[in-house]
Amino acid sequence: MNPSSAFQLSDVSKVYTNGTVALKNLDLTVNEGQFVSLLGPSGCGKSTVLRMVAGLGKMSAGTIYWGGSSQRRLAYVFQEAALMPWATVQENVRLPLKLAGMSKAAADTAVAEAIALVELTGFEHSYPRELSGGMKMRVSIARALVTKPEVLLMDEPFGALDEMTRSRLNSDLLHLWQQKQWTVVFVTHNIYEAVYLSNRVVVMAARPGRVVADVAIAAPYPRTEEFRTTPLFNDYCREISGCLANASGQLLLRSDAEAKAGDVINQVA
């Protein structure tokens, strides 16, 4: 295994007990410090990959190899903010440290730092219900960052947000990533988001879940908002859109129950 890889999934399959084949013979190597997006229609198993990497589900077959130290510090950001409604922003962010047995005093600096990173200083004592959707997501990200993770797994974290909040959080996330150089695996079904953020976009297709294309985005960082309007950006979007269309085109011939995948293509075409 390549010493610079953060982790490597080898020949991974996942079959759910109801017979659904979520993943079939998937190979994926993610390098240290890479920002990789997993892109695909609903049901292509992209979230399943993330859950396998996090150890939240058992693989039916295959192995995962970890590079570097044996136990990597992982953090996971869910599609919903998944905050504890009875706890303040500060207590929510402190949770991972509390579960690790760290005292309140020892955790305080790290908590304040994480809250500052997502620009929520001043909201430490607010409850989740007092925050907007975007702010809740920031808290969720702060909670992930508080353990200083090496690998950050994000499962459509901005999927439920409005477009303006989403693009703001996109550029903030990119900004943080450049400072900290985590390895990020980012699941999304939004092509623009994937191209804007990533070094590399892994395109997946459904039934069974598999990788159909692996596109390196060779645009330099820092990427500003202007990057979204460059011809280079458009070329990448068109290329990836083509990959998706190809994959789902084959799929549509096989079954007509894939209206959802088709919709994704229509939106981006």
Next chain:
Amino acid sequence: MTNRFSDLANSANLEKSIAPSRTWQQRWLRPLLSPDVLAPGAVGLLLLLFWEMGVRVTNMPPYLLPGPLLVFQTLVSEWGTLFPSMLITLKITLVAFIAAVVSGLLISILFTQSKWIERSLFPYAVILQTTPIVAIAPLIILWVRQAVPGESSTFVSLVICAWLVAFFPILSNTTLGLNSADHNLINLFQLYHASRWQTLRYLRLPSAMPYFLGGLRISGGLALIGAVVAEFVAGTGGTSSGIAYQILMSSFNLQIPRMFAALLMTTALGVAIFVALTVFSDLMLRNWHESAVKREN
């Protein structure tokens, strides 16, 4: 880092400073003058007025239906015998209620630790709940008299009866609540290798809190009903007789105004228990739960 959120933070602080700090009058007087209190209060007064007038106009004999004034007079004159009885019932209710809370909570925690325990025991909890307390109270009294002879025998058997009635809502509500934790948060706890105890303490118990408090409100009233019903069945006199015994005796002796007075006390006690538990519940949840959060639209 840029300070894009500073505007927001300032406006939040501003709101806090604009909102006036509440004085005790605003805290206690205003709720009493709110429509929630005034409207049912006015209806109650009107009903009492009609009742009193009806009794006077039709010359209704007091042993059939006493007027509210007479009931009130009796309440004052009989206070010396009724109030100690009510305290005894209150004591039975409280002990049974606390026992129900503790046992309901512990057993529901046990249930969530193993699906097998829940599967094997839950049906019996349902059977306990659905068996009419009136039907098994004589049996309980008989058994307890064998086990605990002497003065405290009645008290213990009455507590057991009231506990049987009050226990189930706590158990079923808390079990539901403990199982309703956000699945994403459960995953998060897994990811950070939280222990069983940590998951219970920091996730399941707080998630169950609104359900538990809902069960508490139902159980408080049921504990009183259970105590009163059991007292009726036990029918014991003497120094340790509860309010139900006073109701029973008054009706035997055709002291109907006294019976009404005792009834009034029982109802007032039930309402007081409910109000106390509602206030407690709101205090516990006011920071985060929809049921207790005041929204302005």
